[in-house]
Amino acid sequence: MKKFKIILSILVICFMFATIVACGNIEKPTSADTNKVEGSKTETAKAVKDDAIYYTIGMNINIPYWQDHKKGLEAAAAELGVKAVFTGENGNDAANQINIFEQVLAKKPAGILVSPIDPEGMIPAINKAIEAGVPVVCIDSDAPKSKRLTYFGTGNYEAGYAAADILAKAIGEKGEVGLLTIPGIFCLDERQRGFEQRIKDKYSNIKLVSVQNDEGDPTKAASVTSQMLQAKPNLVGLFGDDAASGVGAAAALREGNKLGKIKVVAFDKDSAVLDLVEQGSIEATMVQRTFTMSYYALKFLNDYNNKSVKMATDMKGINPLPQLVDTGIMVVDKESAKKFK
Template sequence: MSFKKLKFNAKKAAAVAITSFAVLSASNALADKAHDHEPFRCAPGETYYMNVMLSGVEYWFPVYEMFKEAAKSMGCETSYTGTPEYDVNKQLSTFEQVLAKKPAGILVHPMNPDPFIEPINRAAKMGIPSVTFAADSPNSDRVSFITSDNYEEGKYAADAVAEDMGGKGEYAVLENPGQDNHDRRVSAFVARMEEKWPDMKLVSRAVSNSDVTKAYNAVMTMAQAHPKLGAVFMPEATSALGAAQAAKELGGNIRVMNADVNGKILDMIKAGEVFGAVNPNQGMQGYMGFMLLYMAAHPELIDPMNDYKSSGKNPMAVPFVDNGFAIVTKDNASDFYWDKYLAKRGTKGINE
């Protein structure tokens, strides 16, 4: 299969460049005695939290690894929190538990946008900034949002599948309605097919909610109703495990394309059981996520020429940073294994 190389557009690259410039500018102030403490150096016990849903999902681990790395370089402490269940109310409960500890800041992946508006806003009033990553709560008072471009991910996935099918055939999608980044990936995939590949026909869609069994059953049902089904796309890796197993049992003619990877998905890609995956740059997401959060927690480092004082807004305002993504195929799958990454770094992982 053929894949196009990923390119940043100028606008997104500029966002990253502006953020990097702010980091460097603040670092140059280390000798400035006017500050109460050294910029980019945490006070004893200063702790930053990362909060996620489905805390056992491997996707988060490299994000947290680089979150810790950035924090360690500045003498800061970190903690990983979340819920093992796909339940927004349970994630909200863990977010509240974090707030009770009065952290310096929270890097949060909100399962759904709207339920997080009030707690993020309340945290801001408490002087605790939030930075969202991978999924957003855009109407909240979060200071920044870092992610890969979910629309581009969906487009690249659609092009890869359609090209391999010769631009003609039937496809389906699995989805997790209400999760912002997943919705964007699916809508972009379908829109790209309609726009560029008019002979690709969407014949079915089903809700899997990151559940292996639901995904397996859904693909089995889809294939029975549509014997010519040639591909199925899903916005995350857990559903792909079930979809790939179903596709294998059905003869291996259904291309399974997903977003995100884990060890099992990588094994399946190398074995030809999963067609391919789009995978965000998790390490950059965690590292830059921490840098954004630290600056948000220390707005005294930044004095922009705008209305931040009169408006009461945090002067560290970078609405969006694109951390980039990769296309994972048989050719490069070996570079994405979590255990190999940890061995290379000489660390123990999420619980270290």
């Protein structure tokens, strides 16, 4: 009997090991279209039609920031066995992004992930999709007044709030500072609001003396930073709350022989920014979990379609998803920059 128990135990362990190995085998996506991702057909996605496609609609999609979003989308699509397409507005033209959304909606997709440039302007399009039975999740930038199911992304007000603390420490909690941003984009407006509020609440000896529009372009960021330096010669710090601002600000400071003297806090983690942080030219950069946003947002959409997300009681017409998921922020400084390369 004892011998039988030992043999049985060995068989159970072998079965468990085989099961674990089998579950860990994930097929990589293959597609001729670099913007279309196809996963292997799996049981998870069987409730979604074979020809159904999920779409991600971004903004300013050619900047490095969106590469991790695409990787997250690819990984989730491969695991779920669904098709996904990454598209969007090449710049920050809100009207064109809405047109792209309408074109995607006409294709009757399985679902849409969108980063709205103009949340208010995007409301009718999002609501139209929801009413047509196409689920919509916001990523990166939210449209909280719309009928979107949920938001996956950074708590941008909190990120701006934290950036103020980092810059304040770098400049000794006193002096004049400037801000580079793109006005009218909800996520950036929230970062600016958090930054300004924190300075107002805690740092009475810090004064925000200039806010400039860099248009999401490093060249423009360099130009407006140079103008800021001339107009505000006592400037001691800069916060760039969009992905293009850090590199542009650093270029202008280098040209003006003030690199390292005027402290800079940037946003996001393209290679040029990380190099500048590692060199000590930029004090720190606020890094978002971009892969996580798209990866889990697509999984939530697919679960929603497959009715895999349930509530404690059956309440028809009630959205079972959380209203928002804050994916957090990581502060990258000189000591930690190498980890993100």
